[in-house]
Amino acid sequence: MAQKEHLNQVASLGCVLCKHLDLGNSPAQIHHIREGQGMSQRASHFLVVPLCPEHHTGNSGLHGLGKRGFYTRYKLSELDLLAMTIEELHENFYKHRIVPRSSSLVHSK
Secondary structure (H helix, E strand, O other): OHHHHHHHHHHHOOOHHHHHOOOOOOOOEEEEOOOOOOOOOOOOOOOEEEEOHHHHHOOOOHHHHHHHHHHHHHOOOHHHHHHHHHHHHHHHHHHOOOOOOHHHOOOOO
16 A cells, blocks of 8 residues: 555656756656666566656657666656655655644653
């Protein structure tokens, strides 16, 4: 259940590359990071980034350009995109976190 919730939270962020390029917010698909994994190994559902269809599977995307071509074009790796995703998840967590009022805190001596 935690994996599905994480995937939903990541997808709800919108395309991390569109935001980075100041193209605004766009609906996202999930891209699994395969850094350091062989083709037959299953990718972790926690190592994912949100990408719009074009930046995911389109001609200007990770699958269309390949890792090297993508890096050449955007100067970003999959791990850079993952770091941006984690940062945004962190910011959203603290933005929506309920902080108790100071008057409700109990101090003991």
